[in-house]
Amino acid sequence: MITGRTIGAAVTLLLIAASYWAAYDHGRIVERAGWEARWAERDSQDSAATAAAQAAARHEEQRRQAAQEEARNEARTKQKAAYDDAAGADAAGQRLRDEAAKLAGSVSCPGPNTAAVMFWNGK
Template identity: 60%
Template sequence: MKSWVIRCVLLLALLGSYWLTYQHGRAVERAEAAAASAQRDSGDRLAEVIGERTARQEEQRRAQAQEEARAHAQEERTIADVGAAGADAVGQRLRDEGAKLAATVSCPGTDTAAVTRGQAATRAAMVLSDLLTRADARAGELAKAYDRARIAGQTCEASYNALIN
């Protein structure tokens, strides 16, 4: 009977050692899984931080590029306004000279035919002077509109290029 008890005790000891080995293996496996999970989570957090930093840098780069485009457009508008003011001044001098010329194109004298021709020439000169005045004013308006449209288009293009590059 003692051998049977010894065998049972040895069997129980063997089973106990297998059970303890199994539990130890499970504990080691859980610890390795937890370490792998922690390492993966750490890598994910690092990638998220790097991604956010990169996105912020890209956003700042785009905002700076758009601000530079706006500043350049403002400089272009200023240059265009100065040029338009100069052209307006030259145009006004030209219109004044045309009006003076139209006023002086008369033919004083005693010959009625010459006086009639002089009056007709004066009217024609006044019509041409008025036509010149209107054409110059319209050309100025068109030039200003073209400058505004060109500057707006260039600003839009620069902003777009800043966004896609």
């Protein structure tokens, strides 16, 4: 039969086991909270570093796009100047051809001197 002493010892043992379990569980909760705080800090630092890297990448991309746009504008300006120069040269060339045609039409060249040609050929 179970005596009061056995019941008292069982309750005492149960209380001791419960207190050990409570101490263990409290330690586990405190340790988990410490790790969660460290992980939260690390996650926060990672997020800040990611945001900074993304901002730097956006800034670099904008700088590159601005440089490309500047190069495009400069190329367009040079291309327009080259087209204008080409049009001016074409017009000047046409004027020269017209003048050459006028001169050729107005000048009459005498025929070749046959005596000079014969002398030159050694005949």
